[in-house]
Amino acid sequence: MHEYIYIRPLHQLPVSVEAVTVMDSDGNYNVYVNTKLTADKQQQAYSHEIRHIRLQHFYNFDPIVVNEIEAG
Numbered sequence: 305m306h307e308y309i310y311i312r313p314l315h316q317l318p319v320s321v322e323a324v325t326v327m328d329s330d331g332n333y334n335v336y337v338n339t340k341l342t343a344d345k346q347q348q349a350y351s352h353e354i355r356h357i358r359l360q361h362f363y364n365f366d367p368i369v370v371n372e373i374e375a376g
Contacts (some may be wrong), residue, residue, distance in 0.1 A: 308332045309357065311350065313339045323349035325356060333357050352376070 317338040355375040
């Protein structure tokens, strides 16, 4: 099984949510980026989500605050 990362622009996110990543049943990562943000903020949010993926935060049981600090 291969894991892929899909970037999905989404306008329905609240402004307070810059991006969120959801793993689907095939093991792919779907990174939803808030299109209400500036292009620069969208890139920062995407990069932040990629750090979560690279740090394998989807496979640990650490508190969210710890993972957020680690992902910077």
